[in-house]
Amino acid sequence: MKLRSVKAKYFKPLVFLACLVPLGRLAWKAYNAALGANPIQVITWSTGTWTLVFLMLTLTVTPLRKLTKQYWLIQYRRMLGLFAFFYGSLHFTTYIWLDQFFDWHSITKDVVKRPFITVGFTAFVLMLPLALTSSQRAIRWLGKRWQMLHRLIYAVAIAGVIHFIWLVKKDLRKPLIYAAILSVLLLYRVVVWGARRLSQERVENQRSPLLKRSAVATD
Amino acid sequence: MLIKKPSDIPSSEITPEGLYLSRRRFLGGAGALVGAVAAGGAISEILSPSQSALAGTKLQYSQSQYSTSEKQTPLNDITHYNNYYEFSTDKYEPADLAKNFNTRPWTIKVEGLANKPKTFDIDALLKMQLQERIYRMRCVEGWSMVIPWVGIPLSAVLDDVQPNSKAKFVEFTSLKDPKRFPGQQRNVLDWPYVEGLRMDEAMHPLTILAVGLYGETLPNQDGAPVRLVVPWKYGFKGIKAIVNIKLVDYQPTSSWTKAAPNEYGFYSNVNPEVDHPRWSQAKERRIGEFTKRPTLMFNGYGDQVASLYTGMNLKKNY
Numbered sequence: 001m002k003l004r005s006v007k008a009k010y011f012k013p014l015v016f017l018a019c020l021v022p023l024g025r026l027a028w029k030a031y032n033a034a035l036g037a038n039p040i041q042v043i044t045w046s047t048g049t050w051t052l053v054f055l056m057l058t059l060t061v062t063p064l065r066k067l068t069k070q071y072w073l074i075q076y077r078r079m080l081g082l083f084a085f086f087y088g089s090l091h092f093t094t095y096i097w098l099d100q101f102f103d104w105h106s107i108t109k110d111v112v113k114r115p116f117i118t119v120g121f122t123a124f125v126l127m128l129p130l131a132l133t134s135s136q137r138a139i140r141w142l143g144k145r146w147q148m149l150h151r152l153i154y155a156v157a158i159a160g161v162i163h164f165i166w167l168v169k170k171d172l173r174k175p176l177i178y179a180a181i182l183s184v185l186l187l188y189r190v191v192v193w194g195a196r197r198l199s200q201e202r203v204e205n206q207r208s209p210l211l212k213r214s215a216v217a218t219d
Numbered sequence: 220m221l222i223k224k225p226s227d228i229p230s231s232e233i234t235p236e237g238l239y240l241s242r243r244r245f246l247g248g249a250g251a252l253v254g255a256v257a258a259g260g261a262i263s264e265i266l267s268p269s270q271s272a273l274a275g276t277k278l279q280y281s282q283s284q285y286s287t288s289e290k291q292t293p294l295n296d297i298t299h300y301n302n303y304y305e306f307s308t309d310k311y312e313p314a315d316l317a318k319n320f321n322t323r324p325w326t327i328k329v330e331g332l333a334n335k336p337k338t339f340d341i342d343a344l345l346k347m348q349l350q351e352r353i354y355r356m357r358c359v360e361g362w363s364m365v366i367p368w369v370g371i372p373l374s375a376v377l378d379d380v381q382p383n384s385k386a387k388f389v390e391f392t393s394l395k396d397p398k399r400f401p402g403q404q405r406n407v408l409d410w411p412y413v414e415g416l417r418m419d420e421a422m423h424p425l426t427i428l429a430v431g432l433y434g435e436t437l438p439n440q441d442g443a444p445v446r447l448v449v450p451w452k453y454g455f456k457g458i459k460a461i462v463n464i465k466l467v468d469y470q471p472t473s474s475w476t477k478a479a480p481n482e483y484g485f486y487s488n489v490n491p492e493v494d495h496p497r498w499s500q501a502k503e504r505r506i507g508e509f510t511k512r513p514t515l516m517f518n519g520y521g522d523q524v525a526s527l528y529t530g531m532n533l534k535k536n537y
Contacts, residue, residue: 036296036299036300036311037295037296037299037300037310037506037507038300038310038362038504038506040504040509041362041504098509100511101509101510101511106499106501106502109499110499113499114497114498114499115497116497116498166497167497169308169360170304170308170407170478170479171308171407
């Protein structure tokens with residue numbers, strides 16, 4: 001108990017700062033004009049990549065805490081999820097502002113016509129309700145529905161990875177790494193869900209003859 | 220080596236008279252001075268990494284009326300933002316990976332449907348009448364540069380081998396050597412890289428074989444020792460490290476067309492009205508600029524080349 005609170009007290013701010021390192025690095029490079037020939041593209045790529053990384057990290061929390069029995073890890077899930085949203089917002093803003101420079105006509109056309117932008121935009125929009133309902137109060141208010149709602153993160157992550165796959169010109173190595181990681185993370189859920197259903201069935205099966213017997217007994 | 224007079228180019232292929240290069244404006248004091256200033260200005264732009272990547276032999280060349288007066292992209296950007304899949308699919312990596320690429324000895328075999336097939340040594344090519352051609356370069360990915368190439372019109376080389384009447388297309392092939400090209404160790408594309416032009420496109424005076432950049436021999440990551448530059452087409456048509464040029468009677472299949480036929484056609488003319496299936500081609504970001512600028516039809520070379528495609532459906536023949 002004591003260890004846990006110490007961990008929380010010192011470790012959490014450290015994790016928070018670590019999550020800001022990618023942004024700091026980008027800002028430092030931008031300040032030193034070290035973003036290369038096409039800085040806007042670098043910013044777009046970097047913020048997009050980190051959105052995906054944080055989505056993957058968020059999805060890793062549950063399997064990791066269960067498999068390692070380090071249940072305190074749950075405290076970091078919200079933070080990681082919000083950082084995914086944070087980098088996603090930066091990515092989105094980069095596109096709207098730096099890349100398109102508020103050319104709404106071109107943006108609308110892009111979102112409608114370009115599948116990779118459509119799917120990326122969808123991912124971002126789906127993150128909004130998750131970020132908005134991340135407070136303790138929202139969790140309490142939504143109750144069971146909160147968990148249902150937050151399963152949207154699976155859709156967000158899938159859409160994010162598809163967004164990456166579809167924008168690449170030829171070399172699919174990097175997006176496929178994300179696809180592989182996401183597959184493992186989702187597979188874990190499927191397995192857990194399947195196992196739970198099986199054990200539920202078993203419980204029911206075990207219970208039903210008993211029920212029958214008791215029914216007979218009362219007869 | 221002899222450069223044929225402009226009148227040797229069939230009249231159907233030539234541009235308006237006013238644009239003719241004056242062959243008398245050969246290298247002179249003025250040309251050398253401009254070259255030196257350009258190179259000097261470029262050197263101030265580069266940081267230490269690009270200096271090592273630069274082969275750096277000064278070239279002798281004349282100026283050309285085909286050059287644009289637009290602001291040139293700094294050498295450091297031209298040498299550190301390269302689509303060169305033979306080295307890497309990451310544009311920032313060829314600068315480093317190409318550092319020790321050896322371009323000597325190097326020959327370019329020009330063969331096929333020609334009366335006098337010939338193998339050119341790269342050093343013989345460098346001794347031909349070089350010209351500086353400051354061209355816009357539009358990448359299919361939506362960015363562009365202004366690059367001061369140094370080279371020779373492709374027509375000069377083709378005229379030398381005398382293509383016969385059956386020659387309808389030109390097929391270019393890059394070096395295939397996975398030991399020297401780490402990117403060729405994976406089949407990202409079907410190696411070697413192949414490109415093609417229609418005969419009239421190949422003979423067009425804007426089409427050059429580039430051997431230099433900013434007044435010096437071509438840096439390795441930009442396609443040394445010799446590459447194709449066709450300024451009204453998307454950048455990937457500019458095949459690098461050429462070892463073979465073949466005159467053929469069939470339409471060659473370009474590497475990118477082979478990889479994704481619905482995305483990259485044989486012509487690949489810059490066209491803001493025909494989008495890439497996955498992204499718009501209406502605008503481009505000029506490297507070094509903040510806001511995007513509209514992409515021009517034929518990359519702004521419409522006056523010179525539009526006539527090559529009269530009556531052609533450019534949406535179909537993308």
